[in-house]
Amino acid sequence: MQMIFALIVVHILRGVLAQDELSLAFPDGFSIGAGTSAYQIEGAWNVSDKAENVWDYLLHKCPSLSNNNDTGDIACDSYHKYKEDVQIAKNMGLHHYRFSISWSRVLPTGTPDIISKDGIQYYKNLIDELLKNGIEPFVTLHHFDDLQLLVNKTGGWANESMVEYFAEYSRVMFRELGPKVKFWSTFNEVNIFCKWFAYLNETTPDTAYRASYLCAHNVLKAHARAYHIYDEEFRSIQHGQIGLIISSAYYIPKTAGDTESTDIAFDFNTAWVMNPVYSKKGGYPEVMKQRIAENSRAEGLVSSRLPEFSDKWINYIQGTADYLGLNHYITTLVEPVKKSNGRWYDDAGVIFSNDPSWKLTAIGWGVVPESMSALLRKISKDYNNPPVYILENGASEIADFMDIDRIAYLYSYMKEVLMAKRDGCDVRAYTVWSFLDNYEWFNGYAQTFGLIHVDFKDPNRKRTPKLSSHWLKIILSEGKLLPYKENLLEDYGNELEKTIEALD
Numbered sequence: 066m067q068m069i070f071a072l073i074v075v076h077i078l079r080g081v082l083a084q085d086e087l088s089l090a091f092p093d094g095f096s097i098g099a100g101t102s103a104y105q106i107e108g109a110w111n112v113s114d115k116a117e118n119v120w121d122y123l124l125h126k127c128p129s130l131s132n133n134n135d136t137g138d139i140a141c142d143s144y145h146k147y148k149e150d151v152q153i154a155k156n157m158g159l160h161h162y163r164f165s166i167s168w169s170r171v172l173p174t175g176t177p178d179i180i181s182k183d184g185i186q187y188y189k190n191l192i193d194e195l196l197k198n199g200i201e202p203f204v205t206l207h208h209f210d211d212l213q214l215l216v217n218k219t220g221g222w223a224n225e226s227m228v229e230y231f232a233e234y235s236r237v238m239f240r241e242l243g244p245k246v247k248f249w250s251t252f253n254e255v256n257i258f259c260k261w262f263a264y265l266n267e268t269t270p271d272t273a274y275r276a277s278y279l280c281a282h283n284v285l286k287a288h289a290r291a292y293h294i295y296d297e298e299f300r301s302i303q304h305g306q307i308g309l310i311i312s313s314a315y316y317i318p319k320t321a322g323d324t325e326s327t328d329i330a331f332d333f334n335t336a337w338v339m340n341p342v343y344s345k346k347g348g349y350p351e352v353m354k355q356r357i358a359e360n361s362r363a364e365g366l367v368s369s370r371l372p373e374f375s376d377k378w379i380n381y382i383q384g385t386a387d388y389l390g391l392n393h394y395i396t397t398l399v400e401p402v403k404k405s406n407g408r409w410y411d412d413a414g415v416i417f418s419n420d421p422s423w424k425l426t427a428i429g430w431g432v433v434p435e436s437m438s439a440l441l442r443k444i445s446k447d448y449n450n451p452p453v454y455i456l457e458n459g460a461s462e463i464a465d466f467m468d469i470d471r472i473a474y475l476y477s478y479m480k481e482v483l484m485a486k487r488d489g490c491d492v493r494a495y496t497v498w499s500f501l502d503n504y505e506w507f508n509g510y511a512q513t514f515g516l517i518h519v520d521f522k523d524p525n526r527k528r529t530p531k532l533s534s535h536w537l538k539i540i541l542s543e544g545k546l547l548p549y550k551e552n553l554l555e556d557y558g559n560e561l562e563k564t565i566e567a568l569d
Contacts, residue, residue, distance in 0.1 A: 306387035311389065312394075357412050
């Protein structure tokens, strides 16, 4: 046992002690937590009144779409084990816990005509358990898991009728859960979700492009409807806040000085969703409108594949957020592609690649921590320094328990967040993805992002804290981002010994 511990300490000292020795205190009110989503952890896919969601339908029909034919049917079984999960979160000292509502669990027909008492009670119980243990619930209304019945009825988010379905669903959630929830997000990663929607529902690139643009167009309308419902009917009583979550990569020019390519990449992937809500002008970025219109004409279309907002909708959507929810994982090199046969490659006219010098996480994403602070500064500069809550950041690592690389990742990225805050960026929270190892979409259970190991071969889904959870507990108790020093390793080693002994 001592030999194992000594080897790990040597590994840490060699690989991590060389980092900057600066200690960074967490500012007053800065919240640190961890995130989950309904389909990825709840399981209980057909318990009580719950209806089939799109993932239930898709993976039962085509299991090969997921690694190893994995599904979220049981996942972490958090539907039955939520009290245990909350106790783990409390023991770590988390300030907040991010989770999402399963639309199909609470409104099995998609409308308020039938409200599941069991479904609502599950979320009320979870919220009560969190609050009882001093943890703030951060609630997301939509995290990739639409109700299949509505998709069958409407065709999904390419159909504008989904806007009002979502508005009514939101109103029910605000009414039922809002008295105890002060932090709402409408949609998670609209830009990612709508690209997935198009990929799964369309057969050719051109129709997939159009479907993704229509999806985002209607999701932005639905977000605005939910925001205004909360603002007009609930805010004065519940005193909460509501925003939108966007996934943003950071783009670095492959050729020094090529700011045009990086700006175009940002506009097509992040500003596509941000601009309508957060910019002074509203609507989509000009380069998107221009290049998609040019490609549409080259394809013989009479109108652009990118839909247009009316002035009424531009005004209705603009400003509908109390904060920006930001998920960040990816940094990529970007370079231009010349126009060919009258068309821009991939509409944007840019391509992406990794720098071969970058260290990669298990899922293949580059570890470039300075991109976090650079992204926060860009958002602050371009969008008048909105309040930012980082609602996902983390790394997949193969190691089940001794996840030293994850600790180094979290340390370096959290440090950049705090540096950006010192520079004046209004960033108010940091959320580790993820709280538990979980069902990671098409990757199944092969990619593990969790602070807590879940044994998916165990019918009881045994949870075991990883090394990273012990480290997080220490820095939360100390109130500062601690570097790896020997006086820290003493406490750290005690926690490590406990983990190893529990596994023996």
